[in-house]
Amino acid sequence: MGKLDKDGYLYITGQKKESIILVNGLNINPNKIEDNLKEELTYNNININYVVLIGNNRPFLSVIIDLKNDDLKKYQKNKSNINKKINKCINTINKISQHKVNKFIICPNNFEMGKELS
Secondary structure, three states: OEEEOOOOOEEEOOOOOOOEEOOOOOEEOOHHHHHHHHHHHHHOOOOEEEEEEEOOOOOOEEEEEEEOHHHHHHHHHOHHHHHHHHHHHHHHHHHHOOOOEEEEEEOOOOOOOOOOOO
């Protein structure tokens, strides 16, 4: 779910379905995990637009991370440095969360209306 501002920018306001059901039938609310990960990434100076937890009909949880333009450019130049920082953040969240994030992916471009979020 999202909204467009007067300049045509898309803002994520939530998910259409506030539940992820893994292949084993485990029902997970993604909001707390997403919020905790956003806070941890921001605390570690990783500038993000969005964090989206996925896992419907999959054996584990993954997260899609949409970096702000400056960090996306840094990531494209030196992936290993930002990957290490993100892994550290995910490991921190996994220690306090009942449900673990196993993988992440960085969006190669920022989310665009009609593409990744359609």
